[in-house]
Amino acid sequence: MIPSILPTYNRAPLEFVSGAGAWLTEADGRRFLDLGAGIAVNALGHAHPALVEALTAQAQALWHVSNLYGIVQQQALADRLVAATFADTVFFTNSGTEACELAVKMARRHFHDFGQPDRVGIIAFEGSFHGRSSAGIAASGSEKMTKGFGPLLPGFTQLPFCDIDAVRAAITDTTAAILVEPVQGEGGIRPVPDADLRALRALCDDHGLLLILDEVQCGMGRTGRLFAHEWAGIAPDIMMVAKGIGGGFPLGAVLATEAAASAMTAGTHGSTYGGNPLGCAVGCAVMDIVSDPDFLADVNRKAGLLRQKLEGLAAAHPDVFEEVRGVGLMLGLKCRAANADVVAAGHAEQVLTVPAADNVIRLLPPLTITEDEIAEAVDRLDRAAARVTAA
Numbered sequence: 542m543i544p545s546i547l548p549t550y551n552r553a554p555l556e557f558v559s560g561a562g563a564w565l566t567e568a569d570g571r572r573f574l575d576l577g578a579g580i581a582v583n584a585l586g587h588a589h590p591a592l593v594e595a596l597t598a599q600a601q602a603l604w605h606v607s608n609l610y611g612i613v614q615q616q617a618l619a620d621r622l623v624a625a626t627f628a629d630t631v632f633f634t635n636s637g638t639e640a641c642e643l644a645v646k647m648a649r650r651h652f653h654d655f656g657q658p659d660r661v662g663i664i665a666f667e668g669s670f671h672g673r674s675s676a677g678i679a680a681s682g683s684e685k686m687t688k689g690f691g692p693l694l695p696g697f698t699q700l701p702f703c704d705i706d707a708v709r710a711a712i713t714d715t716t717a718a719i720l721v722e723p724v725q726g727e728g729g730i731r732p733v734p735d736a737d738l739r740a741l742r743a744l745c746d747d748h749g750l751l752l753i754l755d756e757v758q759c760g761m762g763r764t765g766r767l768f769a770h771e772w773a774g775i776a777p778d779i780m781m782v783a784k785g786i787g788g789g790f791p792l793g794a795v796l797a798t799e800a801a802a803s804a805m806t807a808g809t810h811g812s813t814y815g816g817n818p819l820g821c822a823v824g825c826a827v828m829d830i831v832s833d834p835d836f837l838a839d840v841n842r843k844a845g846l847l848r849q850k851l852e853g854l855a856a857a858h859p860d861v862f863e864e865v866r867g868v869g870l871m872l873g874l875k876c877r878a879a880n881a882d883v884v885a886a887g888h889a890e891q892v893l894t895v896p897a898a899d900n901v902i903r904l905l906p907p908l909t910i911t912e913d914e915i916a917e918a919v920d921r922l923d924r925a926a927a928r929v930t931a932a
């Protein structure tokens with residue numbers, strides 16, 4: 542008999558009833574150190590006082606009015622995002638997948654309205670993940686995500702990761718945009734080198750294409766800059782954001798330049814819930830903290846510490862781990878043992894990690910994790926690795 546929850550997830554046999562900071566607690570009181578942060582969502586950890594305050598204060602005042610009316614909190618968050626980034630304008634969604642939908646629509650509509658309606662092609666990359674909607678799976682193109690869901694939305698091409706020559710060769714007069722995650726998350730924590738991001742920007746400029754960055758997982762301070770592309774010194778035309786921006790409240794956004802977005806006029810797109818007062822009140826509280834240069838400097842300092850300890854861990858367990866990779870607090874341990882076994886051994890040691898493709902375990906701790914917690918986390922991973930070796 543089919544379970545009452547559609548069985549699309551492989552769930553671990555764990556259930557949490559409360560959280561505080563980097564810790565999650567089960568009903569029996571067992572505490573787990575959370576290096577997954579709900580897959581890079583709880584950027585400020587669990588039950589951060591500023592977010593609890595923002596959410597509960599807003600809950601007392603107003604939950605939902607729809608986008609038929611002005612929304613003060615939405616305006617405030619859009620103004621903060623525009624002030625802090627390349628963007629001139631923002632559309633709020635409830636998830637990263639919806640941000641992907643709009644990014645693709647915006648790119649196509651841009652060329653449609655500017656006299657190049659044949660420009661519909663989107664160049665994406667193998668190993669990418671942009672969500673599970675029709676556009677998202679067509680962009681990713683992997684068999685795992687697309688099998689049985691055809692006909693797929695046309696117009697997407699996948700090229701080998703970071704193969705700039707292949708991108709150059711694939712651009713035609715029907716290409717609209719290049720879509721790329723600056724750091725692939727689900728694909729196994731694979732950063733695009735800065736030089737390659739710059740090369741993609743240059744190709745877009747040379748050919749009049751739009752550069753769409755998917756910063757759903759790597760954005761909002763995760764890499765130690767507010768957005769990951771800042772490390773490369775480039776800016777996109779369109780950017781997808783979600784996960785950390787809501788700190789656990791479902792919230793996403795598409796940020797864009799005026800030039801890229803100007804075809805999106807009244808009636809071209811919408812969302813019932815996107816940009817609702819609750820989500821945007823929380824989003825403002827997240828932005829206030831994460832966009833502070835001192836906060837980001839602290840993320841970088843802790844990221845250096847975690848990385849150094851993980852290099853030691855990998856060296857101590859060469860039978861379990863192959864390498865450490867990633868940027869900031871978006872780190873991956875490529876495993877020699879099966880990554881699922883390492884994640885499960887972590888559960889036995891009460892430390893949570895997230896599996897990814899390419900036999901990687903992801904470490905995406907709350908950006909607020911402390912130095913002591915980093916040390917504790919690596920001790921637990923050390924014991925987990927010993928379990929894997931002993932098994």
Ligand SMILES: Cc1ncc(COP(=O)(O)O)c(C=O)c1O
Nearest residue numbers: 636637638670671672726757758
């Ligand atoms: C890079 C990237 N893009 C898009 C998505 C889809 O976001 P959501 O699950 O919020 O729809 C994800 C989710 O993991 C992601 O990591």
